[in-house]
Amino acid sequence: MASSRTVVVRVPATSANLGPGFDSLGLALGLYDEVEAEIFDDVPGSAHARLVKVHVEGEGAGELDTGEAHLIIRAIRAACDRAGVSQPRGIRLRCHNRIPHARGLGSSSAAICAGILAARALAAPDMTDEEVFTLATEMEGHPDNVAPCLSGGLTIAWTHLSGSPRMLKLSPHGGVRPVVYVPRTRLSTEVARGLLPKDVPHADAAANAGRAALLIAALTQRPESGLLLAATEDRLHQIYRAPAMPATADLIKRLRMAGVPAVVSGAGPTVLAFGTADTHDLIASEVGSDWHIQPLDVDRSGASVQFPETR
Numbered sequence: 237m238a239s240s241r242t243v244v245v246r247v248p249a250t251s252a253n254l255g256p257g258f259d260s261l262g263l264a265l266g267l268y269d270e271v272e273a274e275i276f277d278d279v280p281g282s283a284h285a286r287l288v289k290v291h292v293e294g295e296g297a298g299e300l301d302t303g304e305a306h307l308i309i310r311a312i313r314a315a316c317d318r319a320g321v322s323q324p325r326g327i328r329l330r331c332h333n334r335i336p337h338a339r340g341l342g343s344s345s346a347a348i349c350a351g352i353l354a355a356r357a358l359a360a361p362d363m364t365d366e367e368v369f370t371l372a373t374e375m376e377g378h379p380d381n382v383a384p385c386l387s388g389g390l391t392i393a394w395t396h397l398s399g400s401p402r403m404l405k406l407s408p409h410g411g412v413r414p415v416v417y418v419p420r421t422r423l424s425t426e427v428a429r430g431l432l433p434k435d436v437p438h439a440d441a442a443a444n445a446g447r448a449a450l451l452i453a454a455l456t457q458r459p460e461s462g463l464l465l466a467a468t469e470d471r472l473h474q475i476y477r478a479p480a481m482p483a484t485a486d487l488i489k490r491l492r493m494a495g496v497p498a499v500v501s502g503a504g505p506t507v508l509a510f511g512t513a514d515t516h517d518l519i520a521s522e523v524g525s526d527w528h529i530q531p532l533d534v535d536r537s538g539a540s541v542q543f544p545e546t547r
């Protein structure tokens with residue numbers, strides 16, 4: 237008998253690095269993609285025939301692949317393979333996308349997490365949270381967006397000696413107020429990672445280690461702008477990537493000179509600042525780019541999965 241099942245997955249945007257925490261720190265933000273995923277058996281053709289239908293609204297509409305190459309479809313397939321369950325014959329997605337793509341707000345990580353969580357809910361119920369995190373990290377290439385996307389809050393992610401990713405979730409202080417400055421221009425993470433040097437000076441690594449520790453204390457206990465300003469200094473990635481995003485580098489410099497803790501969000505080119513947006517608007521208007529300035533809540537609960545009848 238033909239059957240189908242549907243699930244709705246909501247995944248938050250995330251900001252990785254937060255300045256000194258390259259590839260390890262991440263913060264979940266109150267901006268969400270929502271994906272309705274359905275698997276069904278009623279597919280015409282042979283027993284091996286597959287059918288994929290993807291409808292995209294919002295970010296990426298008219299741009300993204302709507303077949304097997306769509307990132308969420310790939311994540312669903314990868315999760316089924318990893319769990320050792322048979323591939324769904326038919327998959328239908330309705331994507332309501334709000335997270336801008338290739339801007340440093342974790343859109344790819346959100347899509348990957350959405351796909352894996354949908355697959356678990358619909359076809360692979362034995363997948364553990366750890367397996368979800370591990371597979372998402374493998375697909376994304378690094379854990380710092382995946383961790384906050386799945387859990388919400390502020391996360392520290394690292395690689396265990398065994399090679400598998402680990403994460404710790406922390407609760408940011410209620411006074412942490414993220415503001416993002418999203419430019420029209422895009423920069424792929426792959427390109428931004430290609431700008432990084434193979435080695436860095438020991439003094440720079442040492443400086444970042446101290447700042448990252450201070451940043452955890454500031455974000456969880458004392459989110460004062462003076463502390464956050466010192467705690468968000470970075471010497472490991474932002475300077476090397478600046479030539480690929482000059483307006484971003486310029487805005488960060490001006491905000492910081494005005495006392496606003498500002499960093500590159502993820503691999504850029506979005507700027508993440510802490511504070512209230514009104515004090516920053518003037519500075520952004522002076523920088524030669526068209527910034528969409530958006531104050532956002534911290535997301536504290538991460539990705540959620542619901543079956544439509546329980547919504």
Ligand SMILES: Nc1ncnc2c1ncn2[C@@H]1O[C@H](COP(=O)(O)OP(=O)(O)OP(=O)(O)O)[C@@H](O)[C@H]1O
Nearest residue numbers: 307337338339340341342343344347424425502503
């Ligand atoms: N909702 C989505 N559905 C399908 N594909 C997506 C979706 N979101 C992102 N992608 C794919 O991921 C690409 C962007 O990934 P990329 O890693 O370069 O940037 P990002 O994840 O937005 O930023 P960062 O990793 O720096 O936070 C898009 O160009 C698109 O191919």
Ligand SMILES: N[C@@H](CCO)C(=O)O
Nearest residue numbers: 252258259425502503
């Ligand atoms: N840590 C990653 C985050 C982007 O996905 C980077 O900066 O390349």
